[in-house]
Amino acid sequence: xxxxxxxxxxxxxxxxxxxxxxxxxxxxxxxxxxxxxxxxxxxxxxxxxxxxxxxxxxxxxxxxxxxxxxxxxxxxxxxxxxxxxxxxxxxxxxxxxxxxxxxxxxxxxxxxxxxxxxxxxxxxxxxxxxx
Amino acid sequence: xxxxxxxxxxxxxxxxxxxxxxxxxxxxxxxxxxxxxxxxxxxxxxxxxxxxxxxxxxxxxxxxxxxxxxxxxxxxxxxxxxxxxxxxxxxxxxxxxxxxxxxxxxxxxxxxxxxxxxxxxxxxxxxxxxxxxxxxxxxxxxxxxxxxxxxxxxxxxxxxxxxxxxxxxxxxxxxxxxxxxxxxxxxxxxxxxxxxxxxxxxxxxxxxxxxxxxxxxxxxx
Numbered sequence: 001x002x003x004x005x006x007x008x009x010x011x012x013x014x015x016x017x018x019x020x021x022x023x024x025x026x027x028x029x030x031x032x033x034x035x036x037x038x039x040x041x042x043x044x045x046x047x048x049x050x051x052x053x054x055x056x057x058x059x060x061x062x063x064x065x066x067x068x069x070x071x072x073x074x075x076x077x078x079x080x081x082x083x084x085x086x087x088x089x090x091x092x093x094x095x096x097x098x099x100x101x102x103x104x105x106x107x108x109x110x111x112x113x114x115x116x117x118x119x120x121x122x123x124x125x126x127x128x129x130x131x
Numbered sequence: 132x133x134x135x136x137x138x139x140x141x142x143x144x145x146x147x148x149x150x151x152x153x154x155x156x157x158x159x160x161x162x163x164x165x166x167x168x169x170x171x172x173x174x175x176x177x178x179x180x181x182x183x184x185x186x187x188x189x190x191x192x193x194x195x196x197x198x199x200x201x202x203x204x205x206x207x208x209x210x211x212x213x214x215x216x217x218x219x220x221x222x223x224x225x226x227x228x229x230x231x232x233x234x235x236x237x238x239x240x241x242x243x244x245x246x247x248x249x250x251x252x253x254x255x256x257x258x259x260x261x262x263x264x265x266x267x268x269x270x271x272x273x274x275x276x277x278x279x280x281x282x283x284x285x286x287x288x289x290x291x292x293x294x295x296x297x298x299x300x301x302x303x304x305x306x307x308x309x310x311x312x313x314x315x316x317x318x319x320x321x322x323x324x325x326x327x328x329x330x331x332x333x334x335x336x337x338x339x340x341x342x343x344x345x346x347x348x349x350x351x352x
Contacts, residue, residue, distance in 0.1 A: 011155050015160040022167050053149065080152045080205075082255055102156035105163060 001116045003027040004045035006036040006062065007078065008054045019105055025112070033057025040066055040073065046119040047112050050095075051078045052086050060090060067094040072122035074115035078103070134214040137258050141211025148205035155197045162190040176320060204227050210257040218284040220251035220292055220348075227264045233292075234269065239277035242268065245284040251292050253348055260348075261327050266322050267296045267333060267344045273318075274298065274342045290349065297336075297343035312336065316344075 003025055005013040010031050017027040030036040033056055039045065048066060054057035063075050077090040077098040087098030096115045099108060106111050132141075166187050169180060177183075207230060210223075221244075228244040235242035264283070271281050275298050284295045312335050315323060319333055326332060332347045 009157060012157040012160060015157065015164050019160060019164050019167055022171075027348065080156075081151045101152050102159040102194065128297075 001047060001112065002028065002043070002045045003112060004028045004030065004036065004043070006030045006033070006048060006054070006059075007051040008032060009051075016103075016105075020109075023105075023109065032117050033059070033062040036062055037065055045090045046073065047096075047115045048073060048075045048118065049078055049099075049108070049112070050075050051080075051101075052090065053080060060093060063090060063095055072119055074119045074122075076108075076111050076115055092117055137211045137214075141258070142213075146204055148201045148208060151201045152198065152205075154233065155194050159194045159198075161193065162187050162194070166191075166226035183214050191328045207261070210261065214256055214258075215254060216257055217252055217254045218257055220253055220294070221246040223257060223260060224264070224283050224285055224294065225259050227268070231263075231265055231268050234272060235281065236258065238272045238275060240272060240275045241278075241280045243280060243282055245282055247285045247287065249287060251285050251287060253292055255329055255348065257330055260331075262263055263325055263329065263331065263333065264294065264296075266319060267346060270316065270318055271296060271342055271344065278345050279341075288347070292320070292348045294348075295343065296346065296347040300340040 001019065005017055005020075005027060006029075008031050010029075013029045013031070017029050020027050023080075028039050028045055030039050032053055036048070036050070037057075040044045042049070050059045050062055054062075059077060063077070066073055068077055071094075074096040075090075075094070077087055077095045078101055079090075079098055079102040080085045084098070084100075087100070090098055096118060097111050099111065168186070169177075169183055170189070172180070187297070201328055202225065203344060206226060208228075211242055224244040226266050232242055268281065268283075275281060275343075278300070280299050283294070284297075286293055286295065314335070315333055316335050322333070330349045334345045334347065336343045
């Protein structure tokens with residue numbers, strides 16, 4: 001599984017990337033929304049872990065752009081708020097699920113695997129295009 | 132404080148709690164990565180392996196504690212976003228009890244919220260409500276003895292809701308507060324203006340020879 005981690009906290013995602021690599025994941029990282037969109041186009045991740053609050057292009061904006069162009073890519077949001085409000089709003093906008101920061105690696109892996117299964121299902125279904 | 136000043140304070144605090152969480156998240160992943168490497172080297176000769184594992188578990192425990200505190204502080208900060216919202220009284224009491232545990236601990240007293248079995252939705256100012264609940268807690272903490280238990284118990288009334296706040300010996304079960312006196316204790320008079328804004332009253336009442344207070348809220352939704 002190829003996953004893209006997006007968060008402006010570079011030390012956080014680099015460490016998390018290393019932990020996921022140790023567990024067999026293929027991991028890409030981006031520290032801002034623009035770079036994340038570029039990585040989606042160039043490297044084709046199947047699952048994206050996306051921080052909601054980032055400088056510049058925010059997480060929800062990045063989510064909309066990813067889902068608008070690549071609906072089969074599954075996005076898990078990462079929120080630092082004390083409430084679930086942002087995560088639920090993100091799911092309404094097409095996110096697969098959300099996690100609160102800091103994360104539990106086991107929980108993240110479970111959600112990523114579930115997201116990957118949905119990706120695989122979506123990727124095999126032909127896209128319906130308007131006539 | 133004006134609503135604008137309260138909202139500003141909330142915004143600043145919320146922003147800082149986000150930053151604290153980012154710091155904690157990085158510490159958590161860094162110590163987690165060290166644990167991963169330690170597991171990979173389990174069979175290798177590393178004389179301090181066990182000690183390292185213990186220390187890393189301690190770091191993870193402190194991170195979890197820090198996360199809980201910053202999450203609660205974040206929630207408190209966001210309670211300043213809007214001057215009036217519809218909230219669950221059980222939830223706000225749980226929050227106030229958590230945020231004031233340290234004050235209780237310093238007095239060697241236990242603080243506990245007893246949620247009502249039914250949802251108690253009220254429309255009020257969440258920041259000022261927490262302020263008067265905390266003021267009531269401090270009033271009773273000043274009158275408590277070590278090993279006492281201070282209980283906050285919300286209940287529905289007609290037409291609103293009330294919170295019974297009482298000192299009880301830790302082993303006793305909370306008793307209903309009856310026959311409250313109408314006068315606000317002199318130590319709480321400074322909060323009269325805030326109580327007026329909340330359309331609320333605080334009434335003193337004795338239970339089993341110990342001090343108690345009732346916060347009466349007149350608006351519900």
